[in-house]
Amino acid sequence: MGEQWLDLPADFDRGHDYMPEIDHFLTCVQTGQKPLVTPEDAANTIIGGLYALQACKEKKVLAILSYTVQPVFVFKLASTTYGK
DSSP, X not given: OOSOOOOOOTTOOTTOTTHHHHHHXXXXXXXXXXOSSOHHHXXXXXXXXXXXXXXXXXXXXXXXXOOOOXXXXXXXXXXXXXXX
16 A cells, blocks of 8 residues: 555644644654654543543542553554555
8 A cells, every 4th residue: 555645625624623733743744753742641641531531420539540551562654564
């Protein structure tokens, strides 16, 4: 398949609240620049959000136990050849 870019759909909302973050991520993918947020940071944010969602569902305060997210894989688009 090789490297391939897809155009955003015509109805894509450029005013999306996370557009600066999306633009930064795409710039990093295109240039190889190191992202400001690590995969571990992102995973920890998701875990915190999941705890918050569960707390709302249960209508109680939940204690977030200590945890450490370890990187599981390295994903480098620029040098990856797909389909081999």
